[in-house]
Structure formats: structure tokens, C-alpha cells
Amino acid sequence: MRSSPSWALPAPRTAPVPETLQVRPPPRRRRSSPTRRPSRATAGRSTPRPERLRSHGRRHRGERLPMSANASRQDAGLVTLRQAAALWRVLARSGVDEVVSSPGARSTPLLLGALRSGLTVRSVVDERSAAFYGLGVGRAGGTAALLCTSGTAVAHYLPAVLEARHDGVPLVVVSADRPLDRQASGAPQTVDQIGILGAAPLVCCDLGELGPGLDDRSLRWVLRRAGEIVSRARAEAGPVHLDVRLRRPLQPAALPTADDAAGEEEPAVAAPAFVAARPGPGAGGVERLREMLRSSRRPLVVAGPAAPTASGLGPTLARLAESAALPLAVDYASQLRLDRGALPRDAAPGPWxxxxxxxxxxxxxxASLRPDLVLQLGRPPVATSWEAAIEEWARRGACHVVVAPRRHDPVSTAALWLQAEVEAVLSELARPQASVLGSEVRDSAWSRRLTLLDREIRRCIEASVADGWHDGAAVRATLEAAEQAVVWLGNSLPIRMANLYAPFAPVATDGGRGPVALVCQRGVNGIDGNVSSWAGVASRSQGGALAAQGAVALLGDVALRHDIGGLELVSRVAERERLAMVLVVLHNGGGRIFEQLPLARAGLDDSTWSHWSTPSPPSFAPVAEQYGLRFVAAEDAAATARGVREGLARPGVATLLQVRLPDDGAARAANGLRAAIERVAEQSAGEGVEGGGEGP
Structure with a gap:
């Protein structure tokens, strides 16, 4: 007998059980030995017949096929399909109203179940683009479920899931997975998908394996748990991940008809409601804020970006600002500078x-403003210079108060965080019987100085627009022409230029002109997925809270290149929804935001600088043709405005409007405007604040 080498692994004691082997307990055999004597417990009883044992004993897993009364016992694919359809019906009752599916084999039962459930199903080839499309649906007020196959597919969802988590957007991920016996076995397209999205989802749940092995009680748990998790995604406004394991066969021997689906018996499982414990303002917190406002001599109210579906805070905020003499600084993406129930024209914030x-x-x-109280409503403003400003003011004794349901204090300067909805706090502060008052203690010299700054800085901005053709002038021309449209503002330059060059006051007085809503991606602030997310928002823009007559996106050329595959979605949404869509691309040579950072003054040579500037192709016309978009080029403000208006007059057509800009236009205009504003601030220093003082 040959001996094993010293390096050989010991043989396993038991062989692994093959996947196809069904291990069942051995049948009982009746002992008929005449030598066996009955025990006292069984004396006088007759041994039950084997049939009675099978009838009243415990059923083995897989013996009964749930939800398959009309199917043959061998059609496991039909059982899985019916369970998947029941799962989708529970998700629909919990709030999911659209499924965004990317093709794959392992997800076949889930896709067939979604198609039978009555939900709207969209097919998007690329999972990354599909995820950002679903994110856009969530931003517009819907709740999308992403459906993908097993393997690396679900990993492509991570950027959009991160954005959903940080920006408070409901998003449901449903990933098909391989059975447990395929894990860690070298099986193809098999990875550990539980936790693959890290800490981004609110919940990641392994729902187990659908199929004949799932008994009725376990199926009820799967449906109840899935419905509860989706309800939580909507209540807490964030992403969740449901992982579903599936075994072959992945489809029934014959697909059932619609009549068969209508006659299916669904498990008696209600979709549970998950109600998040929304923190309220609390009487103590509101009263403390009221006292701060009463004693403040130089208060400043700042409103950051808000969701396009946010209810109108404008009238309440305007009432509060008027009664308490509160200067306002509102981000352009706050929805407060638009025409739909926002701030009245006489309450509009000024150019400073x-x-x-x-x-x-x-x-x-x-440095010259020096407020003693800064009340931040919701998110902080977009500009990074805001962080330096609030740090400077806090260092000089200003009290920083944040009102938001989530923590939005990037540089940890807040002395008070009221964890509550902004609308609830403002409504409490503006109650007539609990008036804030405090207007009599305001610093009149400071108020006069703010008025002077408004007038002089407005002149600086208008002179910058008239001085030449640059990114800011293109942004203004676009926004003025985007009448009754929902506008997507890309990150980096577009959203900053909108804050500076957009109309100073709400456009809406009579006639309902201007954008109806603004959308931006301020969760993680990335430039990826902007095109696909815009398509998702646009697909919901004609109904609900938006009721827009068109969709406009304002992006940089690098942002377009990051999501160029999303143009296919844009073309499809425009045609399917009969919606006019205009994608305005600021073609400035790429990466011009970096020219406004200290890095640009480091004296880098052109070869090194190209790693940040990321030059773009001379024209996006071939890209537009490839994806079925109408292409228009513009090189001045008049042509830009005309291109936007003409594009919005074409329902069912998507237009790519390429606006050619000087490569150095953004940096040149920003540097010139900054110098002019700094001169104004220095000249008006004698009109302003007396002494430093402490915050309230």
C-alpha cells in the first residue's frame, strides 16, 4: 500500500453533498422481532400504519409546492415565478412605483415577476446608468427599484446608492444572487453580495432563496420583511438593498398566461407600514432660537439647496424676514428664487x-460683514467659500444655528442644531401669537451697509456679463430662456455660476416665466451620472409636484463625458413622454473649475496641467447623432437663448446644445469680478459694523 507524501492534505472524513442530491431521512422500518417486548408506554397500542405516518408526520422541505395548486409538482420554475410576482406586489404596496432592470440570466424570475405584477418596468443596459436614472426618479418624488443579475452587476450601483444615502433620496436595490452552496466555491458570476454596497444602504437584507423549498410560513416572512424595508426607505429617505437567491430552473416550462396570473392565490401578507420617528423642533429649542433672534443685532438667514418637490417655504420665510428684519442669503438651488410660491420680489436676496x-x-x-447670528436652513450653500466664511464669523463670535433633520455642519461650527424639518421650525417662529420681534435692536448702520453692497455689487456683476463671452453669461442666457422647465444644474462650474449670474429676483410675477424647479446632485456632489439622473427626473416632470413643460440640463463637458451613455436614456424619455428636453453643454475645454483653485497658481506646465484640465473633443455632434439627439451649436448669448427656446418648443425631441466658450473665460471673469467686489467691500468698510461684539 502506497503511503501519502508528507505534504499531502488529509482526506476529508465526509464527501461534500452535491447540489443535486436531495438528502431525505431514511424510511422507518417496522421491527418484527419476536424477542422485542413492548414498553409500558406503548403496551396495549397498535403500531400506526405507514400511510398514517406520512399523512400526519412533518412534511419535508420541498414536499409541498406553495402557490402552485394549478402547476405540476415538477415545475419549480413556475413556483419561483409566482413567489417573485408576489414579492413585487408587496413592494408596490409599500411604495415602489417603477422597476429599472438591467438584463441578466440569474434575475430572470424576478424580471418575469415584475412584468406580471403590474409595475412599470424600464430596461437600461448599463447598471450604473440605471442606478442614476432610478435616483432621478426618486428626486422627482417617485420610488424606483433597481433590478440586476448576480456577480459584479450590483457593484455598479454604488455611486448612485451613495448619492441617495447622503442626499436623502429613497432607492431600492433588488439583486439576484446564487444559492448559498455556490458561494466560495469558484462558481462563475458568484460573489458575496451581502454588504457589497458597504454602509451606504440603510438596510441590507438577505431574503434567502425563492423556490419550491420555501414553505408558506417562510414565504410570508420574506414578503413581510421586504415590504417593511421598502417602507423604511421611503420613511427615512434613503437606499435599501434586498438580495434574493435563485436556483435553476430560472423560468417555468411554459410561461403562464395573463388569465393564469389573474387567478393566482396570493399569500395573505399585508405590506407593513414603517413610520420613522421624525424629530420635531421641540418647544425648548424653538424658544431658545427665538430668544437668539430677539437679541441679535446683525442676524443673517442662509438657505441651502433643497429638493425640487419641497413645499414652498417662501411665503413663511418672507413673513418672518419682514417682521424680524432678517437679511436673507438663499442658494439658487434652494427653490426660493423661482416663480412657484417662492420669495416675493421685494423679499429677494441681493447680489452681495x-x-x-x-x-x-x-x-x-x-471679513467686513461680521454677522453675530447665522441661521442656516437645511443644507449649507454649495460654494466651498461658505465654509471659510462661517469659520471666520464663528471665530469672531458669531453664533451658528443649523435647522435640519440631518446634521449639516461640515466644519463643526454650529452652537445649536435643531434636528427638525425647516418648515416646522419656521411655522412655529412665524406664529403671530409668538412673534419673533427683535427688529428694534437691529444695527441700522449694518442694514444700510448691506443695501449699499447690494447696489454696488449688482453693478459689478452686470459689468462682468457685458464685458465678454464667458461661462457666467452662458448660464444666465440659459436660465432666462428655460421657461416653465425643470432645470438640472451640474456640479462644479454650472451651479456656482447660477448662484452668481442668475436673475437677482424671482422671475415670476405675471406670466409664469422662468424655471419651475431646480435639481442638483448635492449628496456627495459628484459629476458622475448627471445625464442619467436628469433623464429620471424628466420622466416624472410633467405630473405631480413639478408639472413642467420641458426639461433643461446645464452641464460641463467633463460631466457629459462621465455619463455619455446616459444620452440613450435622454432620447428614449423624450420620445416616450412626448417631452421637450434640452441638454446645454458648456464646452470650455474641460475641467475649468480647477483654474479657480490654488493649484492653478502653482506654475504647472501644460503637460502636467492636462491631468486636471481633461481637454474635451472639439465637437459633440457625432455623439448626439449616435444617440439620436438633435444637435445645435451656439457661440454667444443670443444663440444660446434661442437654442434653448427652440428646443423647448419641440415635444418628443431631445436636443444637445453645445455652447462654445473661451477656454480661459470662466477664470478670467471670476478673477475680474472678485477683484471688483473686493474693492467695493473695502470702500464701504466705513459704513458698516461698529466693534466686534459677541454673538447672542
Missing amino acids: RDALLAGLDCRRLV
Whole structure:
């Protein structure tokens, strides 16, 4: 007998059970030995017949096929399909109203079940684009479920899931998975999908394996748990992940008809409601804020970006600002500068606030303002210069108060965080019987100085627009022409230019002109997925809270290149929804936001600088043709405005409007405007604040 080498692994004691082997307990055999004597417990009883044992004993897993009374016992694919359809019906009752599916084999039962459930199903080839499309649906007020196959597919959802988590957007991920016996076995297209999205989802749940082995009680648990998790995604506004394991066969021997589906018996499982414990403002917190406002001599109210479906805070905020003499600085993406129930024209914030929120880094302006109380409503403003401003003011004794359901205090300067909805706090502060008052203690010299800054900085901005053709002038021309449209503002330059160069006051007085809503991606603030997310928002823009007559996106050329495959979605949404869609691309040579950072002054050579500037192709016309978009080029403000208006007059057509800009236009205009504003701030220094003082 040959001996094993010293390096050989020991043989396993038991062989692994093959996947196809069904292990069942051995049948009982009756002992008929005449030598066996009955025990006292069984004396006088007759042994039950084997048939009675089978009838009243415990059923083995897989012996009974749930939800398959009309199917043959061998059609496991039909059982799985019916369970998948029941799962989708529970998800629909819990709030899912659209399924965004990417093709794959393992997800076949789930896709067939979604098609039988009555839900709207969209097919998007690329999982990354599909995820951002679903994110856009969520931003517009819907709840999309993403459906993908097993393997690396679900990993492509991560950027959009991160954005949903940080920006408070409901999003449901449903991933098909391989059975447990395929894990860690070298099986193809098999990875550990539980936790693959990290800490981004609110919940990641392994729902187990659908199929004949799932008994009725376990199926009820799967449906109840899935419905509860989706309800939580909507209540807490965030992403969730449901993982479903599936075994072959992945489809029934014959697909059932619609009549068969109508006659299916569904498990008696209600979709449970998950109600998040929304923190309220609390009487103590509101009263403390009221006292701060009463004693503040130089208060400033700042409103950051808000969801396009946010209820109108404008009238309440305007009432509060008027009664308490509160200066306002509102981000352009806050929805408060639009025509739909926003701030009245006479309450509109002035240009010095726009300069503050546009990221120009006007240090003299910041140092000269010196408010003693800064009330931040919701998210902080977009501009990174805001962080430097609030740090400077806090260092000089200003009290920083944040009102938001989530923590939005990037540089940890807040002395008070009221964890509550902004609308609830403002409504409490503006109650007539609990008036804030405090207007009599305001610093009159400071108020006069703010009025002077408004007038002079407005002149600076208008002179910058008239001085030449640059990104800011293109952004203004686009926004003025985007009448009754929902507007997507890309990150980096577009959203900053909108803060600075957009109309100073709400456009809406009579006639209902201007955009109806603004959408931006401010969760993680990335430029990826902007095109696909815009398509998702546009697909819901004609109904619900938006009721837009068109959709406009304002993106940089690098942002377009990051999501160029999303143009296929844009073309499809425009045609399917009979919606006019205009994608305005600021073609400035790429990466011009970096020219406004200290890196641009480091003296890098062109070869090194190209790693940040990321030059773009000379024209996007071939791309537009490839994806079925109408292509238009513009090189001045008049042509830009005309291109937007003509595109919005074409329902069912998607237009790519390429706006050619000087490569150095954005940096040149920003540097010139910053210098002019700093001169104004220095000249008006004698009109302003007396002494430093402590915050309230």
C-alpha cells in the first residue's frame, strides 16, 4: 500500500453533498422481532400504519409546492415565478412605483415577476446608468427599484446608492444572487453580495432563496420583511438593498398566461407600514432660537439647496424676514428664487449674498460683514467659500444655528442644531401669537451697509456679463430662456455660476416665466451620472409636484463625458413622454473649475496641467447623432437663448446644445469680478459694523 507524501492534505472524513442530491431521512422500518417486548408506554397500542405516518408526520422541505395548486409538482420554475410576482406586489404596496432592470440570466424570475405584477418596468443596459436614472426618479418624488443579475452587476450601483444615502433620496436595490452552496466555491458570476454596497444602504437584507423549498410560513416572512424595508426607505429617505437567491430552473416550462396570473392565490401578507420617528423642533429649542433672534443685532438667514418637490417655504420665510428684519442669503438651488410660491420680489436676496454663495472667495467681503447670528436652513450653500466664511464669523463670535433633520455642519461650527424639518421650525417662529420681534435692536448702520453692497455689487456683476463671452453669461442666457422647465444644474462650474449670474429676483410675477424647479446632485456632489439622473427626473416632470413643460440640463463637458451613455436614456424619455428636453453643454475645454483653485497658481506646465484640465473633443455632434439627439451649436448669448427656446418648443425631441466658450473665460471673469467686489467691500468698510461684539 502506497503511503501519502508528507505534504499531502488529509482526506476529508465526509464527501461534500452535491447540489443535486436531495438528502431525505431514511424510511422507518417496522421491527418484527419476536424477542422485542413492548414498553409500558406503548403496551396495549397498535403500531400506526405507514400511510398514517406520512399523512400526519412533518412534511419535508420541498414536499409541498406553495402557490402552485394549478402547476405540476415538477415545475419549480413556475413556483419561483409566482413567489417573485408576489414579492413585487408587496413592494408596490409599500411604495415602489417603477422597476429599472438591467438584463441578466440569474434575475430572470424576478424580471418575469415584475412584468406580471403590474409595475412599470424600464430596461437600461448599463447598471450604473440605471442606478442614476432610478435616483432621478426618486428626486422627482417617485420610488424606483433597481433590478440586476448576480456577480459584479450590483457593484455598479454604488455611486448612485451613495448619492441617495447622503442626499436623502429613497432607492431600492433588488439583486439576484446564487444559492448559498455556490458561494466560495469558484462558481462563475458568484460573489458575496451581502454588504457589497458597504454602509451606504440603510438596510441590507438577505431574503434567502425563492423556490419550491420555501414553505408558506417562510414565504410570508420574506414578503413581510421586504415590504417593511421598502417602507423604511421611503420613511427615512434613503437606499435599501434586498438580495434574493435563485436556483435553476430560472423560468417555468411554459410561461403562464395573463388569465393564469389573474387567478393566482396570493399569500395573505399585508405590506407593513414603517413610520420613522421624525424629530420635531421641540418647544425648548424653538424658544431658545427665538430668544437668539430677539437679541441679535446683525442676524443673517442662509438657505441651502433643497429638493425640487419641497413645499414652498417662501411665503413663511418672507413673513418672518419682514417682521424680524432678517437679511436673507438663499442658494439658487434652494427653490426660493423661482416663480412657484417662492420669495416675493421685494423679499429677494441681493447680489452681495450671491457673491458670497458663488464661491468667489471674497475674503474682504466676508471679513467686513461680521454677522453675530447665522441661521442656516437645511443644507449649507454649495460654494466651498461658505465654509471659510462661517469659520471666520464663528471665530469672531458669531453664533451658528443649523435647522435640519440631518446634521449639516461640515466644519463643526454650529452652537445649536435643531434636528427638525425647516418648515416646522419656521411655522412655529412665524406664529403671530409668538412673534419673533427683535427688529428694534437691529444695527441700522449694518442694514444700510448691506443695501449699499447690494447696489454696488449688482453693478459689478452686470459689468462682468457685458464685458465678454464667458461661462457666467452662458448660464444666465440659459436660465432666462428655460421657461416653465425643470432645470438640472451640474456640479462644479454650472451651479456656482447660477448662484452668481442668475436673475437677482424671482422671475415670476405675471406670466409664469422662468424655471419651475431646480435639481442638483448635492449628496456627495459628484459629476458622475448627471445625464442619467436628469433623464429620471424628466420622466416624472410633467405630473405631480413639478408639472413642467420641458426639461433643461446645464452641464460641463467633463460631466457629459462621465455619463455619455446616459444620452440613450435622454432620447428614449423624450420620445416616450412626448417631452421637450434640452441638454446645454458648456464646452470650455474641460475641467475649468480647477483654474479657480490654488493649484492653478502653482506654475504647472501644460503637460502636467492636462491631468486636471481633461481637454474635451472639439465637437459633440457625432455623439448626439449616435444617440439620436438633435444637435445645435451656439457661440454667444443670443444663440444660446434661442437654442434653448427652440428646443423647448419641440415635444418628443431631445436636443444637445453645445455652447462654445473661451477656454480661459470662466477664470478670467471670476478673477475680474472678485477683484471688483473686493474693492467695493473695502470702500464701504466705513459704513458698516461698529466693534466686534459677541454673538447672542
